[in-house]
Amino acid sequence: MFTLRQVGCNARSMLGSLRQMSASAGPLVDVAVDNAGVATVTMQRLPVNSLNLDLLTEMNKTLDDLAKNKTRGMILTSASPTVFSAGLDIMEMYNPDFKRAETFWNTLQDVWLKLFGSGYPTAAAINGHAPAGGCLLALSCEYRVMATGKFTIGLNETALGIVAPTWFIDSMCNTITSREAEFALTTGRMFSVDEALKTGLIDETAADKAGTIEKCRGFIKKFERISPMARAATKQKIREIPLRKLMQNRQKDTEEFLNYLKNPMVQKGLEMYIASLKQKAKK
Numbered sequence: 001m002f003t004l005r006q007v008g009c010n011a012r013s014m015l016g017s018l019r020q021m022s023a024s025a026g027p028l029v030d031v032a033v034d035n036a037g038v039a040t041v042t043m044q045r046l047p048v049n050s051l052n053l054d055l056l057t058e059m060n061k062t063l064d065d066l067a068k069n070k071t072r073g074m075i076l077t078s079a080s081p082t083v084f085s086a087g088l089d090i091m092e093m094y095n096p097d098f099k100r101a102e103t104f105w106n107t108l109q110d111v112w113l114k115l116f117g118s119g120y121p122t123a124a125a126i127n128g129h130a131p132a133g134g135c136l137l138a139l140s141c142e143y144r145v146m147a148t149g150k151f152t153i154g155l156n157e158t159a160l161g162i163v164a165p166t167w168f169i170d171s172m173c174n175t176i177t178s179r180e181a182e183f184a185l186t187t188g189r190m191f192s193v194d195e196a197l198k199t200g201l202i203d204e205t206a207a208d209k210a211g212t213i214e215k216c217r218g219f220i221k222k223f224e225r226i227s228p229m230a231r232a233a234t235k236q237k238i239r240e241i242p243l244r245k246l247m248q249n250r251q252k253d254t255e256e257f258l259n260y261l262k263n264p265m266v267q268k269g270l271e272m273y274i275a276s277l278k279q280k281a282k283k
């Protein structure tokens with residue numbers, strides 16, 4: 001379900017497995033494996049990597065394949081020069097086909113469970129804006145490096161009249177203090193790169209995309225002498241409660257999402273937000 005490029009040639013066994021996976025390549029996710037066996041996963045649903053069902057399905061499959069092939073680590077980034085991901089594709093939520101909306105939400109849950117709960121190290125090379133679901137993906141990784149520039153990152157759901165699900169909130173609280181998360185979430189705060197660094201929402205900055213990837217690679221390198229099993233089990237223990245909460249409440253969480261979409265006020269809010277985005281794009 002994704003395209004494959006090789007970077008370097010020492011990751012032979014990994015590469016062999018990845019080649020098999022690339023037989024069913026799709027266009028929205030690119031995977032490149034470096035000499036150390038670290039996979040750089042690039043979202044490439046341009047212009048803004050909004051997370052629709054197709055992109056999420058490819059990401060879900062990619063995460064399965066990386067786990068199966070025992071990747072040494074994963075760096076998540078974007079093919080856009082200015083946007084990491086614009087978050088959930090609003091068109092999946094506006095006047096939706098409810099059967100598709102259910103599959104969409106279940107796939108997003110799967111992606112989060114696999115990314116937040118992965119045994120291998122994960123880092124986000126945030127080379128542009130990361131609102132809402134884009135921020136969620138970054139928060140699901142263990143380390144975040146953001147490119148400097150006039151970019152913003154945050155969970156802005158309340159600004160759209162949407163309530164962020166518990167697991168979005170848990171991801172934020174796993175990264176910054178509950179107090180800061182509450183303030184940011186209730187106000188729909190979008191952080192500048194400097195503010196994100198100061199708050200701890202991101203760990204480092206870099207001048208450009210190459211720099212963000214290099215620093216992510218440096219983070220993953222820290223685990224070279226650490227037992228992968230001990231590492232994965234420790235991460236699992238730290239992340240266990242939010243993961244278990246969603247696994248035990250998936251159905252209820254999905255129903256809540258679908259009920260939101262059935263609310264005329266929410267639909268009106270989405271309609272106005274889409275109009276404002278289109279208006280902005282025309283200027």
Ligand SMILES: CC(C)(COP(=O)(O)OP(=O)(O)OC[C@H]1O[C@@H](n2cnc3c(N)ncnc32)[C@H](O)[C@@H]1OP(=O)(O)O)[C@@H](O)C(=O)NCCC(=O)NCCS
Binds near residue numbers: 050090091129160
């Ligand atoms: C991410 C962002 C900062 C990028 O800004 P930009 O580079 O100037 O790009 P634009 O805003 O012009 O968006 C490009 C196109 O993507 C569309 N788009 C942007 N975000 C989208 C989203 N989340 N879902 C669907 N479409 C989206 C825009 O409507 C525009 O479509 P058009 O070309 O048909 O007019 C900006 O698009 C944005 O803020 N998006 C909304 C993010 C958000 O609130 N997501 C929450 C979803 S729950």
